[in-house]
Amino acid sequence: MASGELQFIRNLRSRAGRPGGTVRLGIGDDCAVLRPPKGHDVLVTTDFSLEGRHFHRDWHPAASAGHRCLARGLSDLAAMGAHPMAAFLSLALPAGFTRRAANRKWLDDFLGGLLHLAKQTKTPLAGGDTSTAPGDAILADMVLLGSVPAGTELRRSKARPGDILYVTGYLGGASAELAALAQTPRRFRSANPTGDHPHLYPQPQLRIGHRLRGLASAAIDISDGLSTDLTHLCEESRVGAIIDAESLPLHPLLNSKGDALQQALHGGEDYQLLFTAPASSKIPRSISGTPITRIGEIVRGKDITLRNNGKPERLQPAGWEHSL
Ligand SMILES: [Mg+2]
The missing domain is CATH 3.90.650.10 (PurM-like C-terminal domain)
Known part of the structure; x- marks a missing residue:
């Protein structure tokens, strides 16, 4: 693991807050451990947020790109009447991205936007992955889990x-x-x-x-x-x-x-x-x-x-x- 990645995960872990509620174990182990409320079904949705397709670094403020990355899946949970349980973010950054201070600031603000909406909607960020992107674009993939009382989801x-x-x-x-x-x-x-x-x-x-x-x-x-x-x-x-x-x-x-x-x-x-x-x-x-x-x-x-x-x-x- 590159030192930039370790730093990123440490930063993410401290900003994501402590696990609680349905998240029994969050960032830091091999897997997260979730416990849905008794008698609930679990709903899963995933969304790509790709630079150049879903956001543009020269148009979107970084916090907006982070907010939108989470908002898309939360809206899918809303459509089915679900309560958010946990979010997982996989992020691929261009090689050497975090060497530039302006890029570190971008990443910080991106996470800030994402975590602000996470807090507002009580959606714990419970894990994810980082990698080096094959090209010059930032690629983010968000997995969201939600729950509804068994059998009551809207379809x-x-x-x-x-x-x-x-x-x-x-x-x-x-x-x-x-x-x-x-x-x-x-x-x-x-x-x-x-x-x-x-x-x-x-x-x-x-x-x-x-x-x-x-x-x-x-x-x-x-x-x-x-x-x-x-x-x-x-x-x-x-x-x-x-x-x-x-x-x-x-x-x-x-x-x-x-x-x-x-x-x-x-x-x-x-x-x-x-x-x-x-x-x-x-x-x-x-x-x-x-x-x-x-x-x-x-x-x-x-x-x-x-x-x-x-x-x-x-x-x-x-x-x-x-x-x-
Ligand atoms: Mg939808």
């Missing part, structure tokens, strides 16, 4: 015709902020998670996810864009949907020019929840201060229709495509 596949469709929060803000960031990264250097930064510091909707267990019939998080994630939910549930353009909660960062609707429909990474509930289910207008908006309903068949000014049109998935 994509349980929506039924007649169910009402809802979204949490606002749509399109992340893609609007990303466009502004790409244009003038300087403006965002001092952005921090306490401000409303839907792209730089998305807030996973864990509390809403917990509340929806037992209320919602199906759920998914909006990572790839409403059109694409609604398609995933409908395919898994073998149903269609009708949504109303006028009802979509547009993020205030979207300007009112023509593409606001397109960004709300197809812009990715809002990390809000899209869920369905039977019409008889009492869905509150807001949960933990976040508005819940009714945007349409589930229908028979497999078509997804957008009603825009009363005119129905077929909605095609046009959000983020995962390519290999």
Whole structure:
């Protein structure tokens, strides 16, 4: 093990805090030891955060890159109604990366952003791995474990015709902020998670996810864009949907020019929840201060229709495509 790596692990261990709760043994041994709450099922999700694809060192503040690296998996746990149990970070850095003071600062701030969100969401960082990247890009892989009372997880596949469709929060803000960031990264250097930064510091909707267990019939998080994630939910549930353009909660960062609707429909990474509930289910207008908006309903068949000014049109998935 290189001395840089040892130092990194020591640093991580001291900043990750002591194990407790479901983590019986954290960083420092060959494995972490977890004990899920009695009668709970364990959920697992993994996400790559790759420099050049998911973040840019010259655009994103390091703390934002760290925050986003953890937020993606937390949003998946939220979508299934799970409580975070533990996070594991594997990080590959370009050869010689930590020799430069500016890079050490970057790494420090990256971990700071990640651990800040971890603390806020009570997600212990319980282990990971470091390695030298084969090229010049930073590669981070996050594994997250969560738990739900056995058999109560929310799934994509349980929506039924007649169910009402809802979204949490606002749509399109992340893609609007990303466009502004790409244009003038300087403006965002001092952005921090306490401000409303839907792209730089998305807030996973864990509390809403917990509340929806037992209320919602199906759920998914909006990572790839409403059109694409609604398609995933409908395919898994073998149903269609009708949504109303006028009802979509547009993020205030979207300007009112023509593409606001397109960004709300197809812009990715809002990390809000899209869920369905039977019409008889009492869905509150807001949960933990976040508005819940009714945007349409589930229908028979497999078509997804957008009603825009009363005119129905077929909605095609046009959000983020995962390519290999
Ligand atoms: Mg997801």
